[in-house]
Amino acid sequence: MATPAPADPAAAAAAKHRVGLRRLRLPSGRAAVIGVPYVWLLAFFLLPFAVVVKIAVSQMGTVQPEDLLTWADGQLTLRLTFGHFGLIFTDPLYVGTYLRSVQYAALTTVLCLLIGYPFAYFMARARAAVQPVLLMLVMLPFWTSFLLRTYAWKGLLTANGWAHDVIVGSGLDHVLAALGLIATPGQLMNTPFSLVLGMTYTYLPFMVLPLYGNLAKMDLRLLEAAQDLGATPWVAFWRVTVPLSKAGIIAGSMLVFIPCIGEFVIPELLGGPETMMIGRVIWDELFANNDWPMASAVAGLMILLIIVPIALFQKYQAQAQEQRR
């Protein structure tokens, strides 16, 4: 601009407003309220994580990992072992499992999005009176045990189970076999299909809820504006609704993708030998092989794998916040 703009009056007003609000705020205890959960997380996430990292760089003794620091002959020795991390990248077992975990988590996320988006969309556009009912129906599965529900799928998918009969009866199993999701037609359990089905079923509400929250807030006049400007409802959906629900899509995808990577119970119950995921590898290293450092290294790397998308998400959220202001 040619002339220097005066300080944004809106920002100044907002600042004044904040100062005004501060006077209305409860006198103290703000630090404590924020502090308690932080201390909690520090004590029960960060410290254990440090312990895990410590074990990951130790050597395994006969019963438990050796100490990093040893004091012998008047000499302090620090022994760090990075071989476990090296092994993860060289041994195809680990690399393969990581990739598989990401792949199944990604597939689950995409399926949840494909099923969840229309669901959330029509829920958000339903009459205001029925929305709470629909919302409760989404949360209804949480009223029964997750383990029970996962187990139920076992019964549904094994031979003579309802779902099995419907899928095999309709010939859908041949399609699944062609897609490589099951090994042979007729065999649904303990396959990538049953695993992804179980994870999609379990995590669908985590996709629907943030999407619903986002879509319900949308200003519907924007769609009218789009139509007024010559966009068919379909174009308006892709050009306006979808871009504006980006934050909801990202939030939902994170909530599905992140826990799916580390998922242990569903692969255990519904997966098969070829669907081994990271959770299972950690379990095996720890309990079958009694190799604590290896288990810790795999677990540590998994967290790193998850932190990257979270960090990206945070960055996006911050930007979106900035925009809304």
Add this chain to the structure above:
Amino acid sequence: MSTGAPAAERGFLRIEDVVKEFDGYRAVDHVSLEIAKGEIFALLGSSGCGKSTLLRLVAGFETPCSGRIVLAGQDLGGLPPYQRPLNMMFQSYALFPHLTVADNIAFGLKRAGMPAAQVAERVDAMLRLVQLSKFAQRKPHQLSGGQQQRVALARSLARQPQLLLLDEPLGALDKKLREQTQIELVNIIEQVGVTCMMVTHDQEEAMTMASRIAVMSEGRLLQVGSPGEIYETPSSRFVADFIGNVNLMDGRLEVDEHDHCIVACADCRHYVGHGITGSEGMPVSVAIRPEKIHVSRQPPADTQFNAVRGRVREKSYFGSFTVYHLVLDSGATLKVSQSNVQRHRDDELTWGDEAWAHWSRSAHVVLTQ
């Protein structure tokens, strides 16, 4: 005021006996209207009077229960909003928050399948028109209210619509900015030469911007005319009361000749310089605008007609004019506004003073409804 347009262009937009009901509630009740090409037409009414519904019917967001809407000879019935050759500037603008100013303006052009180079050219032209070229890459939330309003205008004009619909175009702006923007908006609309139908609840906005106004209430059009006609010759008590300030006096028609009539009220007898078509003795109302009444301490020359005596109960000084509230013998209040052409007056009226109010025979109108 006639727009002087040839007959064929008078009915550029024709709304023919349109009815719209929502769950048994009649929002638009047999409305018929013609708008000429190039005209700026305002639908004026308080909230809930059906004016916005009428606008949305024209835009295609609502479907009429009966009646037709014809634009430039084309029946719009059955056309979805995205196929109508018109554009709307929405109340509080409805700018796309995820798109830049330029992309907002380009949105409609791209939907029309315009080649990219041409889109860029047109967007530039629109930005220049509303003087926002510097802000092309900003997001809507980075603009002030007035700037957002101009983006909304540019966006709705970009497709060169045959008809521009404005829904409370200045409603989201504060008063000071509104006055300035009114003129700016009219200038741009006239520069583009687009026919314009606006909806507003603000009579001042309608008066300054529109060449013709339709006053709406409860889904019906009460009166259609130029701002002057609506103000000076309201057709009903509602219109007289809705537009500006007015004194309404109830009375009976005593004499009705072709060039004058006489109405007897509780406080005075009115000699009105126009005839009406009514039967003698029928109940009528007389409407007089406060600024058309004179006050003085002395009785006027003729106290038989068009003069009342009262006592000053309220006096409000507004700078350029002063408003007196006179209590008449019947207990009714008469509002009188006097422009302060002199700085001081020796015989200035004040609270409790006795005063005469009088007016000319062309100052008032007789209303039968």
